[in-house]
Amino acid sequence: xxxxxxxxxxxxxxxxxxxxxxxxxxxxxxxxxxxxxxxxxxxxxxxxxxxxxxxxxxxxxxxxxxxxxxxxxxxxxxxxxxxxxxxxxxxxxxxxxxxxxxxxxxxxxxxxxxxxxxxxxxxxxxxxxxxxxxxxxxxxxxxxxxxxxxxxxxxxxxxxxxxxxxxxxxxxxxxxxxxxxxxxxxxxxxxxxxxxxxxxxxxxxxxxxxxxxxxxxxxxxxxxxxxxxxxxxxxxxxxxxxxxxxxxxxxxxxx
Amino acid sequence: xxxxxxxxxxxxxxxxxxxxxxxxxxxxxxxxxxxxxxxxxxxxxxxxxxxxxxxxxxxxxxxxxxxxxxxxxxxxxxxxxxxxxxxxxxxxxxxxxxxxxxxxxxxxxxxxxxxxxxxxxxxxxxxxxxxxxxxxxxxxxxxxxxxxxxxxxxxxxxxxxxxxxxxxxxxxxxxxxxxxxxxxxxxxxxxxxxxxxxxxxxxxxxxxxxxxxxxxxxxxxxxxxxxxxxxxxxxxxxxxxxxxxxxxxxxxxxxxxxxxxxxxxxxxxxxxxxxxxxxxxxxxxxxxxxxxxxxxxxxxxxxxxxxxxxxxxxxxxxxxxxxxxxxxxxxxxxxxxxxxxxxxxxxxxxxxxxxxxxxxxxxxxxxxxxxxxxxxxxxx
Numbered sequence: 001x002x003x004x005x006x007x008x009x010x011x012x013x014x015x016x017x018x019x020x021x022x023x024x025x026x027x028x029x030x031x032x033x034x035x036x037x038x039x040x041x042x043x044x045x046x047x048x049x050x051x052x053x054x055x056x057x058x059x060x061x062x063x064x065x066x067x068x069x070x071x072x073x074x075x076x077x078x079x080x081x082x083x084x085x086x087x088x089x090x091x092x093x094x095x096x097x098x099x100x101x102x103x104x105x106x107x108x109x110x111x112x113x114x115x116x117x118x119x120x121x122x123x124x125x126x127x128x129x130x131x132x133x134x135x136x137x138x139x140x141x142x143x144x145x146x147x148x149x150x151x152x153x154x155x156x157x158x159x160x161x162x163x164x165x166x167x168x169x170x171x172x173x174x175x176x177x178x179x180x181x182x183x184x185x186x187x188x189x190x191x192x193x194x195x196x197x198x199x200x201x202x203x204x205x206x207x208x209x210x211x212x213x214x215x216x217x218x219x220x221x222x223x224x225x226x227x228x229x230x231x232x233x234x235x236x237x238x239x240x241x242x243x244x245x246x247x248x249x250x251x252x253x254x255x
Numbered sequence: 256x257x258x259x260x261x262x263x264x265x266x267x268x269x270x271x272x273x274x275x276x277x278x279x280x281x282x283x284x285x286x287x288x289x290x291x292x293x294x295x296x297x298x299x300x301x302x303x304x305x306x307x308x309x310x311x312x313x314x315x316x317x318x319x320x321x322x323x324x325x326x327x328x329x330x331x332x333x334x335x336x337x338x339x340x341x342x343x344x345x346x347x348x349x350x351x352x353x354x355x356x357x358x359x360x361x362x363x364x365x366x367x368x369x370x371x372x373x374x375x376x377x378x379x380x381x382x383x384x385x386x387x388x389x390x391x392x393x394x395x396x397x398x399x400x401x402x403x404x405x406x407x408x409x410x411x412x413x414x415x416x417x418x419x420x421x422x423x424x425x426x427x428x429x430x431x432x433x434x435x436x437x438x439x440x441x442x443x444x445x446x447x448x449x450x451x452x453x454x455x456x457x458x459x460x461x462x463x464x465x466x467x468x469x470x471x472x473x474x475x476x477x478x479x480x481x482x483x484x485x486x487x488x489x490x491x492x493x494x495x496x497x498x499x500x501x502x503x504x505x506x507x508x509x510x511x512x513x514x515x516x517x518x519x520x521x522x523x524x525x526x527x528x529x530x531x532x533x534x535x536x537x538x539x540x541x542x543x544x545x546x547x548x549x550x551x552x553x554x555x556x557x558x559x560x561x562x563x564x565x566x567x568x569x570x571x572x573x574x575x576x577x578x579x580x581x582x583x584x585x586x587x588x589x590x591x592x593x594x595x596x597x598x599x600x601x602x603x604x605x606x607x608x609x610x611x612x613x614x615x616x617x618x619x620x621x622x623x624x625x626x627x628x629x630x631x632x633x634x635x
Contacts, residue, residue, distance in 0.1 A: 098600030099600065110287065114287045141600070
């Protein structure tokens, strides 16, 4: 892990606001190629807001967000389509389409965006399902899958077009410790073998210490980044008591 | 060696077959954009070569993602199925790892693990069982509804009247404009068509009989009920269906509140009160439509009025209202039932809504037929 690496995502002077109410102010950071990057923070600190701006669903109030050097908010037409294909997103509740089987869900982007023949699409979709351990469940409907399987299925769908970046929103929220440990394992494996860059939003401490290369912690009061770095260093050496408190999971100290 | 330029960034060259061995060279970039272009070519090459052993030279591939790996897996499966061998040479280590990562093992075994295809006998069996279960749940629901309505009648204070008023407003009052429009036009059209024919015999005054009897006995209640099914039966199904999907129905149950009493009874009461009222409006507007046309044919309003009053008995009017009362119960109940039967997922709500409207209209038509027979024997 060298410090000087190519930045795949760059967030510059980014300010987010809803109806004039500023949620995040002047945020700057970079995500390097191939790393597992965590965005954390307590509820209401703007994690999901930041993520939704990074994937181009919302326009930043001020500032710019670059993915592979392209401004996601300014991209239009074909450039935007190309840019959208460089990343995949797993939404909080999976967002698998309920009217399609799991295999059809994974095949959908391949059918829409490539000229691969049907047997190729089927094979690729099965391979993606194999990577998340769901290869025997392709013909089931999403409603017949458990919560953890739905999330894994959503990761498979996000990977269908072999994106370079995967955004995972609330990776292990609402899952049991065993399932979330399995998902952590999956992310680590995909990151090491496929060299995918991961941007994960979560507040699950075990996940953070298990797989995060680098994290940023958002804070409601500063409306921005309270801390950035490796999780162990922040836990042990941060000069911000609120950050140490978050990592050690202790109630507010009496000062 | 023959050379094929397949795509701008990827190409496949196939050598001639020597001693049952064929060499294929793939070079360039294999990703989801380019792989499709050589997929068919590669498949055909293997099929025509029929070689015992295939050697794929992959050393010139500079990029290979999941689709490229799928191509290798596909070719290997083809060779294995034909009883041959396939060797991949020179694939870069990083892609090699990807290939092992996505090894599906025995694909045929995997296919057989997927849900087996159903045959006709099984489908027929499923359909029959489905119909039987649907009928059972319908009977059960009717029982539940009757007992809940009985309870509501004996304990009127247990009914949530505020909900009844809210539903009555949306399903009844807000439906008035469309009922007014449709029934007025029905009156106009019927009178117009009738007058054109009857005028030849100088019998245009009998148009009043036609419009009066048809609107009050049949069309008023029928039109109102069909509009109710399309407008409110569907709305009930969609609302209850969404509540089912969002586990709100389960929440009611665990709070000890019976969904039928809590949700269905209010809607049925509202529909039962509003449908006959709307039917009165439909009847009236139909007659007004007839009267307007008659005036333009030179028959004064008074004459029309007297003719209708003389010909159309109170029996017909009350008979129509009784029908619309029953239609109201049926449409509201079937809408709620379809809503409660919703399975999971976004498409399930749409399906329930469709089923609510279709079942509602079928029930209306069948019941109307039964009423016609009963009224005939009762001489109404």
